[in-house]
Amino acid sequence: MQQGRIIFLVVLTTIFLLLDWYVFQAVRTVWHDSPPTTRQRIYALYWSISVFSVLSVLSYNFLGTEWATWKTLSIGFTFVFFVSKLLVAVVLLIDDLGRLFRWTAQVAVSHGSNTQGISRSEFLSQAALVTAAVPLATMSFGILSGAHDYRVRRQQIYLPNLPKKFDGIRLLQISDIHSGSFFNKRAVQGGIEMILNEKPDIICFTGDLVNNETKEVNDYIQLFEKLKAPLGVYSTLGNHDYGDYRAWASAEDKRKNFEDMLLAHRRLGWRLLLDEHLPIQVEGEAIALIGVQNWGTGRFPKYGKLHKAYQGAEEYPVKILLSHDPSHWDAQIRPEFPDIDLTLAGHTHGMQFGIEIGDFRWSPAKYRYKQWADLYREGRQYLYVNRGFGYIGFPGRVGILPEITVLELRSGRA
Template sequence: MKSKNPLIPFLLFLLIFFFLNTYTLSGLQFFSGNPLLPLLFWTFVLLLCASLIIAFRRIPRRGMDGFFKIISHAFLILLVSEFIFVLSLAPGDIYRLILHQPRNYAWVVFASAMLALSILTFIYGMVRGKYAYRVIRHVLEFEDLPEAFDGFTITQISDVHAGSFRNRKAVSRGIDLINKQQADLFVFTGDLVNNKASEIVPWVDLFSTIRAPYGQFSVLGNHDYGDYVKWETEANKRANLEQLKSLHKQMGYRLLLDEHVVIEKGGQRIILAGVENWGLGFGQRGDLKKALQGTQPDDFKILLSHDPTHWESEIKVLPAKIHLTLAGHTHGMQFGLEAFGIKWSPVKYRYAHWAGIKEENGRYLNINRGFGFLGFSGRVGIWPEITVIELRKKP
């Protein structure tokens, strides 16, 4: 089979980018007829593009340093803001072309306001939004929940990505908010780091303060294995993973590697299992059969599995019923809208269900939106999440 020509999508992107900038400039020119405006506008755009190319070429030598982050984020803000400007202005332009009328001043003002609002929203997301922790609560009812666990609470976080953190005071506030929930059980569902175990070391003391009466448990995510960086030797990569595992233990987290534990309360029990990362397109290391070995068919089971595609592909159809699966991974793409009854993020085109609770045949999945951030150093509309789930016995 012939591989796809990468030049075609690149040329398509250039065409779209040129259109966005040309259309945006036409809107800005509505307010000013200064002949220097097009020159200044295109000079800025070309300088930004040239800087982005330079930033990418520096990655092999300097990695994704401060220069790369500034330029890449500026380019992203420009692209998304212009896209919103075009979406806002186009309906008015189509209407006036049909009626053969000049551009409406109020419509251009509206589109320009949306452009400015988009830029300001991105700046907020980069400065404050990425640490704007939210507690999201769910009450789930089960007919076969053991009586002793009626009202049992679980606090879940996911996708810490410690290598992205810079604000210790803000992260500390998030951890204080976790402890404030006073849940019976604490779980972490993977991606403690971006690539290397050393990234969590400066934060171990903070995450070590998280405690729950029935323990703290964790699993690994796709980023925890060090698959996305080059290692001098395979032995170094293995050593990195072993270091990460030991840091889980140092923080007081029981790392579940295709295994389960029994949680006992009032003479009754539930099963908490955890698998290594299993995800479509992100490695299928986990062994669910091994994790459940020794459990009984009528046991109430909770599973920690980082990638929600595991639930869709295997867990929800497993003969041995898993009542609740806790996952993360999607981050809600760190960008979207969850307000006024709207729940939308571009990540929906990769994951049909990308955040919150989903239920099929009495089996529940919760996807945590993530505690940290990766790539884009911010969050816009999809805020960092601390989940609290209360288990209830269905009357």
């Protein structure tokens, strides 16, 4: 296993360095007439970024969780640099193919005599570097600002069978905290204060408390345990909460990690629903809150047992389900449980990238998930997909900002 990782890192480092060398040709072309001191500084800065990228990849693989902030930020900016340089390489490749074509034509016409190499286009080199500046600036802003630019999104949902005592109840949903990715504790605290300022009647968390292992949340217990609501705080598990994405030394270690996850929810004061339901009561009237473990289509695990969780909930006039993965809705919930009125999900993050202007929404997530953000309705059933409170992989958000959802439940028909 360790040998395989070393081979992978050697190959990845080689790819990084080859890409850096190729892109450096554009840097040399653009600054070849600059004063020597300026050229040296530009070249030094360029290769310093290259060394930083290699060190980031190595540190991400070998440093422990105590280096979590450094790992998150360094690998994030390495990704930004990689994407930017990849775009430069595409433009350079177009230039090089054109040069090759022109040189081949020159050789054919002159029959190989007195042919000269065709110099790289300075204009295309400049265009390539300008092209790289766009994702570099946009994605860097997404890390420094977008990652914690929390937005409160509000919806009214009309449920015909909602008991009168629940009319106007405010349900707040958060999802996909991914505490292992956090790098700005003060900003996260600001998001929690926004939640508390909403004064919701009930709070629901729909999974992915961590990235890979439970101990990632330890530094944030004191922040998230502040979340309180008169009718309680309830939670369920996401695909990242089981430790499936980490190589464990033994099955016992993985089992212990899961036990720690259950304990973490108790320390937070959140009532974790593991394939079960319970009544939410207001002045003698009640609705059912159902929670299932992760259940998703494709490569994601199906831990949840909705039939088990639902059993006994038939008597309640309204049923609200917490299920992390929105693909569960079409795959099982709607076909088999048509009386589940509202499902709350997360999981997609809107891929942390997209465009939202007014009612227009677009993200690459739409090509993987039919329901990827906001409110959906089929007949009398609703699904709300939260865009996520945190982030994973790329430590930022561009266009699709972190979300705090406030759903006002109303009695009657929309």
